[in-house]
Amino acid sequence: MMNIFIVIHLVSFIPVLTVAFILWKDIGERSQFGKRPKYLIMSIIMLFFTGILFTLSAFLPEEFPQESSFMLYTIFTILYLVANFFVEFSIHCQRITKSFFEGEFAPRLRSFIISYAILSFLAILAVILFLFRNSFDGSLVTSSGLYSSDALTELQEKGLLGWEDFHILTTIVFIVFSFIQAIILFTVNKRIFRFQEGVIRENSLLSKIAIFMFVFFFIHFFLSGFFNPIFFPAFILCNIGILVRVTGEYFFQRTQNLDRRILKLEDTLNLKNELIGRVISxxxxxxxxxxxxxxxxxxxxxxxxxxxxxxxxxxxxxxxxxxxxxxxxxxxxxxxxxxxxxxxxxxxxxxxxxxxxxxxxxxxxxxxxxxxxxxxxxxxxxxxxxxxxxxxxxxxxxxxxxxxxxxxxxxxxxxxxxxxxxxxxxxxxxxxxxxxxxxxxxxxxxxxxxxxxxxxxxxxxxxxQHERNRLQGEMEIAKTIQTSIVPGTIQIPGYECRASMVTASEVGGDAYDCYPVEKGAYFGIGDVSGHGLPAGITALIQLTAFQTAIATSNSVGRQLEPYEIYDLVNKILCGINRDRIGSDKFMTQNYFYAENNTITHAGSHVIAILYQKNQNSTRELPELANRTAFMGISEHIASKTSAGTFTMDEGDVLLLYTDGIIESKNQYGTQFGLSRLAEILAGNATKSLDEIMITIMDTVREHATSGDLKKYNGNLADDASLFLIRKK
Known part of the structure; x- marks a missing residue:
């Protein structure tokens, strides 16, 4: 009856080979694991041949008699040791491949393979020579190449070899062979498997199991004799060791590594979020x-x-x-x-x-x-x-x-x-x-x-953001300057006046002013091209030059015409832009002079709207636009060609504005337009000037709610200024 340990040992090959092959195959199908380890498949092949040999020895006992246990032990030991070492090579190499230790490990590995092959060959050769040293004609060898009991009996009868002599000599040979194998095992364990232990890899479990197995075999055979049955529990232990090592490294270790990577990724994200929170504030x-x-x-x-x-x-x-x-x-x-x-x-x-x-x-x-x-x-x-x-x-x-x-x-x-x-x-x-x-x-x-x-x-x-905040602060200051330099109240003899300015998201260049004189008053409205601080500075220069020109004319007792003021301010603006600040800004501008019911004007700005009470209708004043060059382009401009006059009767209302009013857009890009502005003036001309201004601005903002106001965070795209005067 077959020994129960033999059955268990044979059965133990199935899970070992199956699990090892599945894990080896799975490695190649997952890119994060890299290439399939060649030493692992070599170990699987060694175990496969070991299993085949054990199966044959178990089911064909006539081919493997009891007396052949010594040679079987030698073959099984070598196959198991090679399989064990290949598993360790596989584990060791995969952890070293991507480190700088690879160059140091490779020579150790090559020297071991060469030395182990040479020493194993010499050890096996010594055993074979010893077994055949008394019979060179092959008569003592069975068809399987191993000693038979008849051959051994013949040896004893001829007196060539006594049983005790044979036992002693074979024991000596085995001890020598064991000693050589032990040297190899300990050398390998020290030079190969303990290489950077604890740094690159954790331990050398299989090599320790192999050494234990070898020592156990040595004690077993030395005490019980060479022709006793092989002690199969030790080989079962070896299979279990290989299974534990392979599954531990290529399944559990990789699973743990994956879990550690996930945890590390989560920790990294948490730390990064915490870091972001700390740095932001x-x-x-x-x-x-x-x-x-x-x-x-x-x-x-x-x-x-x-x-x-x-x-x-x-x-x-x-x-x-x-x-x-x-x-x-x-x-x-x-x-x-x-x-x-x-x-x-x-x-x-x-x-x-x-x-x-x-x-x-x-x-x-x-x-x-x-x-x-x-x-x-x-x-x-x-x-x-x-x-x-x-x-x-x-x-x-x-x-x-x-x-x-x-x-x-x-x-x-x-x-x-x-x-x-x-x-x-x-x-x-x-x-x-x-x-x-x-x-x-x-x-x-x-x-x-x-x-x-x-x-x-x-x-x-x-x-x-800090720079933006700084610039935003400067822009707010510039806006304050822009709104503070225009007059809060406007006084023109014989007229009721109101004016307002709504600044856009950036500093603009809208400007209006009024300067009363002895018989009437000068006033004007304009818009500098572009936005930002340069536009605001240009508007400030224009207002200062306007005030200076009128004040100078009063001091010398000479009243200037609006076109003369336009030319003087233009020359000052061109000179400062060109020679001092290097700006290329220009502006549209109209100047007016009101005396009694007559208003003279000059310059080039936008079309004004005049409500005439007697006719209860509005009319456009196109002569206020495009009759001369824009201010700031050239100091050689002569604006006399733009000079003109119109009259206002009691109840008439003049509406001056900047293009931020009529060019405000809705969500479809449609501008508010001049005609709609005229309709509002016509429908509200009898109301107070404050009410007219509020109605205009409310209607403009309603038009731009889903357009400019949404696009510019509640602001219009451009400054929006209104200047209303009504003849008393």
Missing amino acids: STNEEDFTIIRNMLEDEIERANAHQTVKEYGISGAIIYSRKGNFLSVASSRYIYGYCIPINRTDVLKHLKKQEQINEFILKTPFDLAAINQTPRERLANSGDMLVKDLVEKQAPVILMEMPEDMRGLQRLIALYPIFDRSILRGIIVIFKDSFDRLFPEEENACLTLTENLKVVFAIIEGKAI
């Missing part, structure tokens, strides 16, 4: 502290994984970009022992680290010069590294120090901080005692790079 000084803490945390986290502390990161610098320069914004951006990689020639003059750090703060990288200069013509290695980084848009790691850095550092690594394709800064990493970066250090640098990209973007956004 922080001051500039607090920003420096936040970045310093980030730098220290990542470096300390990376160094915590080092078994040799001296091999960790010894220094780091964070450069941020301002314009075309990469500079260190604060001394808190310098960590540990660092050197100015773009000016190493000064180090011999700087004795203390504080002096070196101070020099680093004052020595930026000129990106424009670096980009424009060929690499071979750059003055120092630091500029070359930055040029390589910008061109590759990837980290640059320098392990072999150039002449100007030799003896100062063992490794210098530059990690770029890119926001899309824009370089925002770089991180420079230094090592003074080791010339490689460990995986944890690389991960720390990449994490720091990602976080700094977010922080720098927020800081830049805050700077832009």
